[in-house]
Amino acid sequence: MAEKNTYYQGSHKPKQHRGIKIHTYDHYDWKLFMWFGSLKKIENLIHLFIIVWDAIPIESDTDLSIEFNEETSKMVEIIEELNTLGAVDDLNFSKFIDDYRNHRYNNPNLKKRLLRIAWESLENSGLNLDPRNVSEQLDVCTNQQKLSLRQMIFSRMKSFNILATQMSKVYEISKSKSLLKENENLKNQILSLKKENSQQQAALGNITNVSWNHDDPNNASKLISDIEELQDLLSDFTMVQGGDYKINDMTSGNLIKEYKCQVEYPSTKGRVVLGAVLQRYVITTILKEVELYFKNTSSYEDRGIDMTLECDLVNATERLISYTEKFRDNRKGDDELTKITPGRIRQQSYSTLGCRGFSDDEHPLIKGTVEKLLNELDKFRQVVDKETNDELHDQAIKITRNVINIFSFRLKTQAFELKHQFFEAGHDVDVRLMQGSFGRDDSKRMEVEVCSFPCIGVFNGDDRSKQSVFTKAQIITRPKRSNSGNQ
Known part of the structure; x- marks a missing residue:
């Protein structure tokens, strides 16, 4: 019996099905076949490849395990060839295959997360069928049928490779004709950008004198990386797709309407939109709590200075910036130091807050915001998987601190606020x-x-x-x- 797919597990009973056979006909089988044939993107085929293999029990079968390792290596080679030809611009797809191969044997939780990403990709690409049914359909297919499906995937990938090779040849011919013209255009753009940069530096009073080292957490590249990490954390935290979650369709539908979304709900696309709405809801909820905290710190004063220290530092910083700006504008002089002092104060002070602000999990702002987030999300969805539910509290703490850290502090550490x-x-x-x-x-x-x-x-x-x-x-x-x- 094939291994039950680990992503779409639930309390439903699997339908009785003996596999897809040539001499039988089922309308659902036909719809599934048509959907497989409609996949147009390389990443869709990669994710389908993972999902098909996950329906095959390899852990106790040496031959299947060898076949799994060979096919995943072959898929990585094809992806890298397509990347060389310019048909795939993201080598993360090959890393995705490698990670799945490793986690299949060593880390069921991380494997489950990769499967979740694969299912979401297929749903976002037009899977109008119930993913649970697709999962069940794969489970009851014979190993030979699953092999045929993987062979179809490899055939489609090779077709992409052939097409990319032909297009690459055409591109090289056209590229040689336009290379001289493009080079001249680039030279003109560089001269224009240099001129524009010089003008901006002069107009801004050389405020960019304050720069961050490459390994500083406020370096622009590091800040962008941390913003992208926060986006991933929010996506996981607000997940609503799959058997691990029970959705309250009434409250979720009302929330979607509140944001003036027009998507039909409940529906597969509706759940994708719901997840996005919840991400925004989480960010705005945290920022509202921060705003309330800074406005009402007097209620924390009886607990000691430690509870209001961040607020005290922000208020002192803003007052000092205001004073130095007034001093700059109302006292005669042409020195550069006075011009850049307000900006330096802002950058250095908020950098300090970004490094250590609200670092204690028991701080009333962090503790209260986390509790509110979890209660609010429970209105729209419940996590039925115990392991996933146990992780929510730690995720909420990390997201709360990161949102405050980035939006309230670190956005003020750059040369331009x-x-x-x-x-x-x-x-x-x-x-x-x-x-x-x-x-x-x-x-x-x-x-x-x-x-x-x-x-x-x-x-x-x-x-x-x-x-x-x-x-x-x-x-x-x-x-x-x-x-x-x-x-």
């Missing part, structure tokens, strides 16, 4: 400020369904020339309606 901006449902898609599953050509026909993570940058009204994007907003899109205007 960074702000964050969410985009509401119905807003036009702007590829300069947003990213998601859409192409540049598609963006003109799309609008925002939900913004799960804000855009971070320097915003000065609607003047695009004065906008600078640090990290783009994470959005899910929807087609524009013919009667909708620009937001």
Whole structure:
């Protein structure tokens, strides 16, 4: 009997099925076959490959284990060839295969997480069938049928390889013709950027004199990396897809409507949107709690200075910045030091807060916010898997501290003070400020369904020339309606 798929486990009874046979016909089998044939993206085939292998018990079968290792190595080789040809621009796919192979034997929990990613990818790519049924269908297939399915996947991957090889040859021919012109354009762009950079440095009074070392946590590259890590943490924390979660469709549907999303709910796409809405809900909930804390620190004073130290430091910093700005503007002189002093105070003080602020798990702000987050999420979904549920409290602490650390402190450590901006449902898609599953050509026909993570940058009204994007907003899109205007 095939191993039960570890991602879509639940209390349902598996349907009685003896496998897909040539002389039998089942409408669901046909829909599943049509869906397999409709997969158009390389990453879809990679994720399907993982899911098929997960339905095969290899741990106690030496021959199957050898076959598994050989096929995963073969898949990694194909991915790397496609990367060389430019058809795949992300070697993380080969790492994904390697990680699954290692975790299959050594770490069931991490293997389960990779399967979750694979299922979500297929759902987001148009899997209109119930994933539980797909999982059951794979479980009851014979090993020979699963082998045929994997052979189909390899055949499709090789087709991509052949097409990429042909396109690469055409590209090399056209590339040689345009190389001289492109080189000249790049030279002109470099000269223009140098001129623009010089003008900005002069206009800003050389405020960028304060720079961070490469290994400093406030280095721009490190900050971007930590923002991306926070996005991953939020995605895991707000998970609503799969058998580990029981969704309250009424409260979840109301929350989706509150954010003016138009997706049909409940539905597969509706759950994807719900997860994104919950990510935004978590961020805004934490930031509201921080705002309340800074406004009402007097209620903590009887507990000692330790409970209000971060707030005291923020208030003192803002007062000192205000005084040095007034001093700069109202006292004559042409020295550079006075010009950059307010910025240096801001960067250094908030850097200190970013390193050690609210580091105690028992601080009332951290403790109270974590409790509120868990209670709020319970209104929309319950975690039925005990192991997953046990991890939620630690995840909530880490996310709470990271949101405060980044949004309240570290965005103020850069040469230009960074702000964050969410985009509401119905807003036009702007590829300069947003990213998601859409192409540049598609963006003109799309609008925002939900913004799960804000855009971070320097915003000065609607003047695009004065906008600078640090990290783009994470959005899910929807087609524009013919009667909708620009937001």
